[in-house]
Amino acid sequence: MAVDQELVDAAIALARNRFGGTAWSGAAALRLDDGTVLTSTAPDFPNQAVSLCHETGALCEAFKLGRRVTGSVCVTAADGDRGYWILAPCGVCQERLFSHGPDVEVAVPEAADPRRWRALRLRDVQPHWWARVFPDTAWPFDGEG
Template identity: 80%
Template sequence: MTIDQEVDQELVDAAIALARARFPGQEWSGAAALRLDDGSVLTSIAPDFPNNAVRLCHETGAICEAFKLGRRVVASVCVTLADQGRGYWILAPCGVCQERLFAHGPDVAVAVPQGADPRHWRSLRLREVQPHWFGRVFPEDGWPY
């Protein structure tokens, strides 16, 4: 079986479906979807804690689940409901999630907004999103960690 190592519409739709199911009718919602090296898809959301300092990213739950399963992440997407419910925007992974995903190698595909409308997206490798990542100075360290 060939595993799609790009962010594709199936992955985006999985994240949107979770956001809609978990937060029906709310003004704000979001979720993430990750594809693993066996082709399976994990989805997760960010818990809402009263203290903003302990909040987590949408990707965190699925990244932890992949680790629990002993699987490698090959693609990741995060979505959030656009202003006034005009569809879902694609969010590039934050710096913390980039670090978490880099544990799976520099070729993990991530969705990033394309152009002025963040409802449009493209798939890039982490190495393209962050070409000066600090781990590149340690070439003896193999991927993935």
């Protein structure tokens, strides 16, 4: 399984070490096809229009290494004493992850308790993804052209 508690813990560890539990701070962890775990976070910018997702740094690192992403998790520190919540990938991150194929696993929160999670494949998170109409699209997309 590409998304497991180890991957969740890696994202939480980065968020905790970098931000000390500050409310609504977060981080991401991605697993690569060789088992490597990459973590990243995103800075705050005065102009929110230039903000990045927490996954962006790790996605760029995977590309630099020439590796395929097989799993992704994003977390945020809830306010008060409510622990770390799992965030499903936003639409932009889903697009970025889809370049690694529709079987990339992502963590999604349980509705009753966002500290709990389950893994779904991108194809199940977004069953009507726009590029499905192009049957000749190569998976994963190599990003080279």
